[in-house]
Amino acid sequence: MATEILSMESIRAGYGPNDVLHGTSLRVDSGEIVALLGGNGAGKTTTLGILAGTVAPRTGTVRWMGKDISRHSIADRLRQGLVLCPEGRRIFPRLSVEENLVAGTWIRDPKATPRKIREAYDRFPILGQRRGQLGGTLSGGEQQLLAIARALMSEPKLLMLDEPSLGLAPLVVERIFSILVEINACGTPVLLVEQNANQALKIAHRAYVLSTGTLVREGTGQELLASDEIRRAYLGGD
Amino acid sequence: MSTAATLRRLVPLALLAILTAPFLWFHFDTDLTTGTPLLSWEPSHGWKFLKVVVPGFATGALVAFLARLWDRTPRTPLVARASHEVLETPWMVLVLVATLSVSGLFLSPKGLSMGTFVAIYMLLALGLNVTIGFTGLLVLGYSAFYAIGAYTLALLSQAFPGFPVWLSLPAAFVTASLAGLLVGLPCLRLRGDYLAIVTLGFAEALREILRNLAITRGDKGFPIASTSQFPAIGPLAAKQVAWIAAIATLALVCLAVHRLYHSRTGRAWIAIREDETAAAMMGIPVVRQKLLAFAVSAGVGGLGGAIFAGCWGFVDPSTASFEQSVLVLAMVILGGIGSLPGSLLGAAVLYLVPTLLRDQIPAIADYRLFFFGSILVAMMLLRPQGLLGSPRHRLEMEGGS
Ligand SMILES: Nc1ncnc2c1ncn2[C@@H]1O[C@H](COP(=O)(O)OP(=O)(O)OP(=O)(O)O)[C@@H](O)[C@H]1O
Ligand SMILES: [Mg+2]
Numbered sequence: 001m002a003t004e005i006l007s008m009e010s011i012r013a014g015y016g017p018n019d020v021l022h023g024t025s026l027r028v029d030s031g032e033i034v035a036l037l038g039g040n041g042a043g044k045t046t047t048l049g050i051l052a053g054t055v056a057p058r059t060g061t062v063r064w065m066g067k068d069i070s071r072h073s074i075a076d077r078l079r080q081g082l083v084l085c086p087e088g089r090r091i092f093p094r095l096s097v098e099e100n101l102v103a104g105t106w107i108r109d110p111k112a113t114p115r116k117i118r119e120a121y122d123r124f125p126i127l128g129q130r131r132g133q134l135g136g137t138l139s140g141g142e143q144q145l146l147a148i149a150r151a152l153m154s155e156p157k158l159l160m161l162d163e164p165s166l167g168l169a170p171l172v173v174e175r176i177f178s179i180l181v182e183i184n185a186c187g188t189p190v191l192l193v194e195q196n197a198n199q200a201l202k203i204a205h206r207a208y209v210l211s212t213g214t215l216v217r218e219g220t221g222q223e224l225l226a227s228d229e230i231r232r233a234y235l236g237g238d
Numbered sequence: 239m240s241t242a243a244t245l246r247r248l249v250p251l252a253l254l255a256i257l258t259a260p261f262l263w264f265h266f267d268t269d270l271t272t273g274t275p276l277l278s279w280e281p282s283h284g285w286k287f288l289k290v291v292v293p294g295f296a297t298g299a300l301v302a303f304l305a306r307l308w309d310r311t312p313r314t315p316l317v318a319r320a321s322h323e324v325l326e327t328p329w330m331v332l333v334l335v336a337t338l339s340v341s342g343l344f345l346s347p348k349g350l351s352m353g354t355f356v357a358i359y360m361l362l363a364l365g366l367n368v369t370i371g372f373t374g375l376l377v378l379g380y381s382a383f384y385a386i387g388a389y390t391l392a393l394l395s396q397a398f399p400g401f402p403v404w405l406s407l408p409a410a411f412v413t414a415s416l417a418g419l420l421v422g423l424p425c426l427r428l429r430g431d432y433l434a435i436v437t438l439g440f441a442e443a444l445r446e447i448l449r450n451l452a453i454t455r456g457d458k459g460f461p462i463a464s465t466s467q468f469p470a471i472g473p474l475a476a477k478q479v480a481w482i483a484a485i486a487t488l489a490l491v492c493l494a495v496h497r498l499y500h501s502r503t504g505r506a507w508i509a510i511r512e513d514e515t516a517a518a519m520m521g522i523p524v525v526r527q528k529l530l531a532f533a534v535s536a537g538v539g540g541l542g543g544a545i546f547a548g549c550w551g552f553v554d555p556s557t558a559s560f561e562q563s564v565l566v567l568a569m570v571i572l573g574g575i576g577s578l579p580g581s582l583l584g585a586a587v588l589y590l591v592p593t594l595l596r597d598q599i600p601a602i603a604d605y606r607l608f609f610f611g612s613i614l615v616a617m618m619l620l621r622p623q624g625l626l627g628s629p630r631h632r633l634e635m636e637g638g639s
């Protein structure tokens with residue numbers, strides 16, 4: 001029995017004079033993995049920005065557990081458990097792995113930090129081995145793991161990720177996606193923005209397809225994987 | 239950040255310098271007999287300034303460039319561990335302060351006052367390091383807060399005859415922090431090096447105000463009643479009391495700054511320095527934290543100014559001079575941006591070397607700016623992390639990521 005956790009309704013948003021989103025609505029229910037697909041410049045990052053509070057909507061509302069949070073600050077949303085793992089990872093290159101993790105706990109009780117760091121190292125042993133290494137010297141895959149681990153330090157009740165597979169080798173992508181499935185299996189809904197539609201649809205319960213700021217398709221992962229139209233447009237399909 | 243990127247960042251500042259340079263030739267003054275403000279064109283004024291500053295920077299660049307050509311050995315890759323910072327413990331600071339404190343009592347009066355000045359400059363370098371080093375905010379007019387501290391003591395001593403210096407010190411901290419908040423509020427909401435330009439303008443404006451207001455007694459300066467200076471206590475002469483007060487304040491500020499740096503607040507500052515956008519995404523209130531850092535920094539500057547006023551017994555508008563700001567900036571850069579012991583060392587070297595050489599080579603006083611300019615440029619190119627720089631800055635400068 002799924003209840004709605006997060007939704008946005010008729011969101012119009014953009015930068016300067018131009019609208020990027022033209023009245024977009026979507027929702028994430030409890031326990032779900034939802035994929036948000038679309039080409040470059042479709043407005044995926046903007047959508048996540050609206051949800052996380054880094055971009056202000058022009059009209060429309062963002063609801064979190066039924067409450068209107070459109071005007072809440074980033075910090076307020078984080079405190080409520082709405083956590084974004086941003087595009088391009090954005091780890092702190094000159095902070096150590098451990099300091100990067102600690103940065104994710106700013107809005108949480110510092111007393112819990114040591115325990116959470118231990119948990120992070122249990123989940124990602126490679127980060128434990130490199131705890132003193134500077135973030136910028138990690139490999140791309142390790143950096144993405146660090147970005148996810150740092151997001152988990154904020155104790156998400158819903159985790160949003162912006163293109164976590166960007167620039168990673170297929171094997172590493174698989175690892176990242178299996179981690180997302182694992183996180184989801186523990187009860188955290190996931191909203192996943194991806195270019196790598198094929199992989200994303202395989203793990204997603206539901207998916208949206210965004211095209212120049214308008215949702216053009218919505219369906220279960222299976223439906224979209226099977227759709228010829230989607231295959232042609234977004235999966236580079238044969 | 240590569241050298242090229244560093245240079246690119248300097249382009250707007252260079253443009254600003256070119257635009258503001260003509261003002262060096264203006265001389266703003268008050269006719270002391272009639273009180274009318276006078277604005278005049280002073281041919282020698284600007285040339286004197288440029289004659290010293292421009293060759294200074296040029297020579298520094300040249301020396302650094304030549305040395306770069308020489309040094310073709312590949313740089314050793316950084317052992318990428320931040321553990322180096324274990325060295326930056328209160329112990330090191332305490333040892334330094336204790337040594338200075340005891341040895342100072344055996345010094346001649348002249349040595350003692352030199353020592354007090356070293357402590358004051360260490361305080362200033364520490365304070366400036368909080369914004370430049372920890373939070374990554376460039377401040378070019380730091381002397382404004384030094385002057386505000388000094389004049390706070392002076393004005394208090396005038397308004398309340400016999401106002402004790404011990405109360406002026408915290409008052410100076412407060413007024414300078416408040417001034418920092420006022421100046422920082424409009425520009426810290428923005429990204430980029432606005433603070434550098436705004437503080438530079440603020441210091442210049444403040445100096446003109448100090449020169450022209452009746453209450454600050456203009457260019458003649460402001461002698462401070464001896465009852466509001468550091469007093470003699472028991473067997474200790476006033477100079478010795480000033481020395482110990484300076485050292486004690488320095489120790490206190492050292493520890494406070496060290497504590498802050500390693501606290502949650504300090505971590506927020508570092509995160510902001512490293513990536514402001516990412517820091518905001520972690521929920522760190524970026525504007526508030528930048529303001530806090532700047533207010534602390536300004537307050538420490540004010541404290542330095544009040545100690546100066548309380549021991550020197552005289553303040554004048556040159557406390558807010560650009561040269562003063564550059565001097566402290568050079569101290570921070572020489573010692574190592576972001577490094578606490580580095581600031582202390584930089585301050586000691588850059589105060590003592592010119593002062594000690596002044597007697598031997600009188601010309602050095604004229605070429606002070608030349609000397610600082612050369613050091614700044616040479617350090618930027620040769621050892622950007624400074625003498626005792628923290629490994630993080632080293633990594634940045636060598637393009638490690
Ligand atoms: N800060 C900004 N200022 C101005 N325009 C922006 C800004 N951020 C995004 N845009 C514009 O908004 C549109 C949507 O950008 P957005 O980043 O949301 O796309 P995206 O779907 O995430 O694309 P990609 O897959 O390439 O990351 C683009 O045309 C982009 O140029
Ligand atoms: Mg994007």
